[in-house]
Amino acid sequence: MDNEKLSVVALNTIVDLVPKKLISLINYFGNANNVLNADIKKLESVCGISDKIAKSIKSLANLDVANKEFDLAEKNSIKILTYLDEDYPSQLKNIYDFPPVLYIKGNFDKNDKLSVSVVGSRRPTNYGLIVTEKFCKYFAQNSITTISGLASGIDTQAHTSAIKNSGRTIAVLGNGLLECYPAGNRKLQDEIAEKGVIISEFPLKRIALPANFPRRNRIVAALSLATIVTEAAEKSGSLITAELACEYGKDVFAVPGPIFSKYSQGPNSLIKQGAFVALNPEDISEQV
Secondary structure, eight states, X not given: OOHHHHHHHHHHTOTTOOHHHHHHHHHHHSSHHHHHHSOHHHHHTSTTOOHHHHHHHHTTTTOHHHHHHHHHXXXXXXXXXXXXXXXXXXXXXXXXXXXXXXXXXXXOOGGGGSEEEEEEOSSOOHHHHHHHXXXXXXXXXXXXXXEEOOOTTHHHHHHHHHHHTTOOEEEEOSSOTTSOSSGGGHHHHHHHHHHSEEEESSOTTOOOXXXXXXXXXXXXXXXXXXEEEEEOOSSOHHHHHHHHHHHTTOEEEEXXXXXXXXXXXXXXXXXXXXXXXXXXXXXXXXXX
C-alpha cells in the first residue's frame, strides 16, 4: 500500500481534524507523510492545529491505524478512496471542503451522475411520505438516481421507494460503514449496499455524532445535480443540505405544503427565498 495514501487515511481518523484543516496541513508540509513526521512545534505553528491534534498526529506516525482500516475494509468488501485516487468522484473534488477520504460499499454506475438528492424531516407526516414515494418512484422509473442520508423519515422513504421500484439509490452516512444509524435501518443499509452504494467519509467504526450530520449533508448536496426538500420544519438539517446545494451551484426544489403544518415551514420558506416549486417530479427531471 502506498505510504501517502496510508498517511491520508491515518490523518482522517483524528476526530478533531476536519477536512479543511487536514488539507491545509498537507498543503503546508507538502504531503501527508511529511505531516505525520513533523515535530509537534511545527504542527502547532499551522493555524487551527491545537496541542491535542498535534499529539494525535504524532501518535499515528507508524501507520498502524491506517493499516487496520484497510484490513477491516477488505474483510467487509469496502473500498477506501482518497482524493489522490483517479476514481475519486469528480463532483466532490470540486467543492472547497471536499472529504479527503471516502469509504464506499457497493458499485457506482456510470448513470449515477444523473441524480437528485431527496431530503426532509425525520418525523414526516403522511403527506410528506406520499410525496416522497411519488417522486422517488418516478426517478427510479426514469433512470435518475436518488441520493439521501439514510436517516429516519423522508430519507428512509426515499431509499425504500427507489429500491422498491428497481431504481438506483446512494446513501451517505453520518457514521462509519460498519455502524448503522438509526439501528432500525440495518436491513435497508445492507440492501442499498447490494443494489446501490453506501458512502461515508468517516472511519469504519465511527459512531453517529451530531457534528457528523452537517458534514454528511455537504456530500449529499455535492453528489447530486439537484436537491429537493419534500417536507421539513423551519430549523432542519434538510435546509442545511439545501443551502449547501445552492452554494455549490446546484438547483434547489421544494414541495409546497399546508401553511399551518410546521413540517411544511421549511419547504415553504425555501420557495419564498427563490427555490423552484416542485409540484411534480417532472419539474425536476426537466431541470437535471
